[in-house]
Amino acid sequence: MIRTQDVKRSYRRWAPVYDIVFGKLFAHPRREAAEAAARVGGRLLEVGVGTGIALTAYAPSLSIVGIDVSREMLARARLRVASLGLAHVEDLIEMDAQDLAFPDGSFDVVMAQYVVNTVPDPDAALDEFARVLRPGGEIILVNRVGAAAGPRRAVERGLQPIVERLGWRSEFPFERFERWLGRQPSLRLVERRAMPPFGHFALLRFTRIDPS
Numbered sequence: 001m002i003r004t005q006d007v008k009r010s011y012r013r014w015a016p017v018y019d020i021v022f023g024k025l026f027a028h029p030r031r032e033a034a035e036a037a038a039r040v041g042g043r044l045l046e047v048g049v050g051t052g053i054a055l056t057a058y059a060p061s062l063s064i065v066g067i068d069v070s071r072e073m074l075a076r077a078r079l080r081v082a083s084l085g086l087a088h089v090e091d092l093i094e095m096d097a098q099d100l101a102f103p104d105g106s107f108d109v110v111m112a113q114y115v116v117n118t119v120p121d122p123d124a125a126l127d128e129f130a131r132v133l134r135p136g137g138e139i140i141l142v143n144r145v146g147a148a149a150g151p152r153r154a155v156e157r158g159l160q161p162i163v164e165r166l167g168w169r170s171e172f173p174f175e176r177f178e179r180w181l182g183r184q185p186s187l188r189l190v191e192r193r194a195m196p197p198f199g200h201f202a203l204l205r206f207t208r209i210d211p212s
């Protein structure tokens, strides 16, 4: 089982080198996610904002609130915002994705890139994303999507106990999202697109239906 204390410990170590390791590797999905967010516009919550590596990709017309459980990752994000003068960043707050301190419907976009499979209870986090999203808004995720079956699934399962100690899940089949969606009658999946490297990740977009 992933524990928040392990996630914090892991990202305390990652913080100084995170951008060097994951900067270029995930640049393309980050650009695609930012473009999808720009099409919605308005106020964006970036969950697991980390070092703020995605912040420069967002349209300056968006207003961004970033949250993260790791103080060390957030400290890097704050430095980035200050040094680059990123005026579209409204706030950066230490907060748990599974317990968001925002009112219902307070964001036009909820973004989480490489985050959902690092939280102890992904369903609780996804429920919170849906709660703080306004009707007509979008949840945009870039996430690990594991194999549904076959040898790749077996490898991912085998690696699970090892990567779990790093606060990560190798195994994360799409059916987990489908099961969650089944409990969210106001949400619809609008896009699922494979992302590099090797299609091991996906860009997922969900919209919240306006009941009126």
Ligand SMILES: C[S@@+](CC[C@H](N)C(=O)[O-])C[C@H]1O[C@@H](n2cnc3c(N)ncnc32)[C@H](O)[C@@H]1O
Residues within 6 Å of the ligand: 004, 007, 008, 011, 022, 047, 048, 049, 050, 051, 053, 054, 067, 068, 069, 070, 073, 095, 096, 097, 098, 112, 113, 114, 115, 118, 119, 120
């Ligand atoms: C793989 S990094 C992704 C960072 C950034 N989103 C990116 O695109 O590079 C995962 C981030 O999620 C944060 N995180 C993990 N669990 C969290 C939780 N329960 N609540 C908020 N942030 C969390 C970690 O501290 C870390 O900064």
